[in-house]
Amino acid sequence: MTEKLLGSIEAGGTKFVCGVGTDNLDIIEKVSFPTTTPEETMPLVFEFFKKYNLKAIGIGSFGPIDIQKESATYGHITSTPKIAWQNYDFVGAMKKKFDLPIAFTTDVNAAAYGEYVAGCGKDLSSCVYYTIGTGVGAGAIQDGRFIEGFSHPEMGHMIVRRHSDDQFKGCCPFHDDCLEGMAAGPAIEKRAGKKGQELSEEEPIWDIEAYYIAQAAYNTTLILSPDVIIFGGGVMKQRHMLAKVHQEFEKLINGYVKTPPLKEYIVIPELDDDPGTIGCLALAKKEIEFS
Incomplete structure (x- = not known):
């Protein structure tokens, strides 16, 4: 293939999703590899991209990561719980x-950007994207720019109010009662003794889960007032969850703030499983303009 393409790496805690696409953000090929160690995973990444004529690569990585370009450790994965990847120079290796040109951000920022340019956030000025899966993370965008400062947001670790029927102590090693510790996939599994996809829609645990996710939407609404809040990730593939989150959000907000209609305001991804890949392609394209 002679056409110069854009490369995408969505580096998640469970798997790396690599893809290539066009300037129109059409995905030509997408593959995935298990996230094991840099020594095992990265050669598969290099081999995949070698067969393409690339002009830029966008990376959305699990974190925490160093996004400050003037920093000596820019492009590194830093204090991740995944020991083998601690202090790994991701951008340097690539x-x-x-x-x-290589764009580097968090995996949730990349997904947020994908939805912003081609999904639920298209033609809006702002959006916030949460992934509720193995972990919980979020990215926020205002007028095409990520909202961040000395580092990227870690909204997945906001403290949440405990549900009155929930005796689970949480599974985050850093915080009691944070969103990730109470609402991520592993928290559901530890409470129920089985994975979320094995539970029926009638299980009371889903009401508890919706309560925590609605708190994330409530806090986001009062802090950022985005045009849309998008909840993705494996937990939100339970299609009954969105209505439950809407119900819990209405109780929490209690008429204090007038939001857009909830069916347009608190939504699931329009791009299905591709927000991260499309976001990385779009960030790669944007990186060329600034390189």
Whole structure:
């Protein structure tokens, strides 16, 4: 193939999703590899991209990561619980193999950007994207720019009010009662003794789950007032969850703030499983403009 393409790496805690696409953000090929160690996973990434004529690569990585370009550790995965990846120079490793412009951000920022340019956030000025899966993370965008400062947001670790029927102590090693510790997939599994996809829609645990997710929407509404809040990730593939979140959100907000209609305001991704890949392609395209 002679056409120069954009590369995408959605580096998640469970798997790496690599893809290539066009300037129109059409995905040409997408593959995934298990996230094991840099020594095992990265050679598969390099091999995948070697067969393409690339002009830029966008990376959305699990974190925490260093996003400050003036920092000595820019492009590194930093204090991740995944021991093998701690202090890994992700961008540096890619630059050694591919001397190209490389955009680097969090995996949830990348997904947020995908929805912003081609999904639920298209033609809006702002959006917030949460992934509720193995972990919980979020990215926020205002007028095409990520909302961040000394580092990227860690909204998945906001403290939430405990549900009155929930005796679970949480599974975050850093915080009691944070959103990730109470609402991520592993929290559901530890409470129920089975994975969420094995539970019926009638299980009371879903009401508890919706209560925590609605608190994330409530806090986001009062802090950022975005045009849309998008909840993705494996937990939100339970299609009955969205209505439950809407119900809990209405109770929490209690008429204090007038939001857009909830069916348009608190939504699931329009891009299904591709927000991260499309977001990385779009960030790669944007990186060329600034390189």
